[in-house]
Amino acid sequence: xxxxxxxxxxxxxxxxxxxxxxxxxxxxxxxxxxxxxxxxxxxxxxxxxxxxxxxxxxxxxxxxxxxxxxxxxxxxxxxxxxxxxxxxxxxxxxxxxxxxxxxxxxxxxxxxxxxxxxxxxxxxxxxxxxxxxxxxxxxxxxxxxxxxxxxxxxxxxxxxxxxxxxxxxxxxxxxxxxxxxxxxxxxxxxxxxxxxxxxxxxxxxxxxxxxxxxxxxxxxxxxxxxxxxxxxxxxxxxxxxxxxxxxxxxxxxxxxxxxxxxxxxxxxx
Numbered sequence: 001x002x003x004x005x006x007x008x009x010x011x012x013x014x015x016x017x018x019x020x021x022x023x024x025x026x027x028x029x030x031x032x033x034x035x036x037x038x039x040x041x042x043x044x045x046x047x048x049x050x051x052x053x054x055x056x057x058x059x060x061x062x063x064x065x066x067x068x069x070x071x072x073x074x075x076x077x078x079x080x081x082x083x084x085x086x087x088x089x090x091x092x093x094x095x096x097x098x099x100x101x102x103x104x105x106x107x108x109x110x111x112x113x114x115x116x117x118x119x120x121x122x123x124x125x126x127x128x129x130x131x132x133x134x135x136x137x138x139x140x141x142x143x144x145x146x147x148x149x150x151x152x153x154x155x156x157x158x159x160x161x162x163x164x165x166x167x168x169x170x171x172x173x174x175x176x177x178x179x180x181x182x183x184x185x186x187x188x189x190x191x192x193x194x195x196x197x198x199x200x201x202x203x204x205x206x207x208x209x210x211x212x213x214x215x216x217x218x219x220x221x222x223x224x225x226x227x228x229x230x231x232x233x234x235x236x237x238x239x240x241x242x243x244x245x246x247x248x249x250x251x252x253x254x255x256x257x258x259x260x261x262x263x264x265x266x267x268x269x
Contacts (some may be wrong), residue, residue, distance in 0.1 A: 017061030019122040021068065021113050022053040024091055026166040026191060036108065036128040040166035040191075043137050045100035045220035048167045048191070050129060052113065054090035056122055064120045068092060068113040074126075075110050077102065087116075100221055102133050135222040137165040138189070140215060147201070148232045154200035157213060157229065161187075162194040170218045173199045177211040178231065180204060186218065203233045 023029045026048060029037045042048055056067035071092040072084035079099025085092040096109065109129045115122045139162040149155035161171065168191055174184040180203050187197050203209055209231040217223035 043220040044102040046167035047097040051091040069116040156198040
């Protein structure tokens with residue numbers, strides 16, 4: 001019993017050397033065999049990358065450069081797609097795409113790191129990346145929903161988009177119910193970052209336009225937002241000056257009823 005107690009004391013005092021894997025992104029942590037790390041949130045259809053240091057220690061506690069030569073996801077859920085790292089790269093980087101049909105919830109993804117041929121005597125190591133599949137990935141706010149501008153003069157819609165997940169994503173913005181022909185614009189939103197996006201709208205006739213702005217992910221069908229906005233088009237100084245050539249100066253607001261009547265008459269002719 002005394003010998004056993006002494007050995008236990010030495011074991012606890014000196015510690016037990018063991019190979020480890022150091023996770024670098026999208027989160028950081030050091031794991032030993034069969035340990036887990038929470039990586040973060042991701043939406044169905046999105047892709048994330050996980051990187052790790054190729055260096056480790058062996059069972060004697062000696063530092064081993066390029067102890068890990070390959071990292072790969074294994075036993076992925078149905079419909080998920082994984083890509084192994086390049087051989088002998090540092091850092092080791094794997095790619096995982098969540099199925100676009102994945103159910104919301106917590107997933108424990110096994111990942112294996114390998115010492116080819118065990119030449120460094122560290123063997124293989126398995127750890128688990130825990131991800132939360134959800135559509136609650138982005139926080140979106142709009143600076144102003146009631147916009148005003150002159151005829152044909154673009155006015156920006158300013159949106160702040162915060163990416164709370166672990167995947168970079170591309171967002172598209174389009175609008176409905178405006179008479180002007182506006183294109184769909186795309187913006188890259190990097191993971192764990194916040195971006196201010198500007199999308200310009202305009203109309204070529206005086207009036208009040210209630211329209212819909214659609215913000216959506218190009219990779220995940222589960223991320224889509226609709227917002228109701230208003231665009232008020234009024235006469236501007238530029239329009240007033242340009243109208244002199246037509247024999248009429250467009251004074252702001254005062255002649256709006258007249259302009260409306262003229263517009264109706266034009267439609268009837």
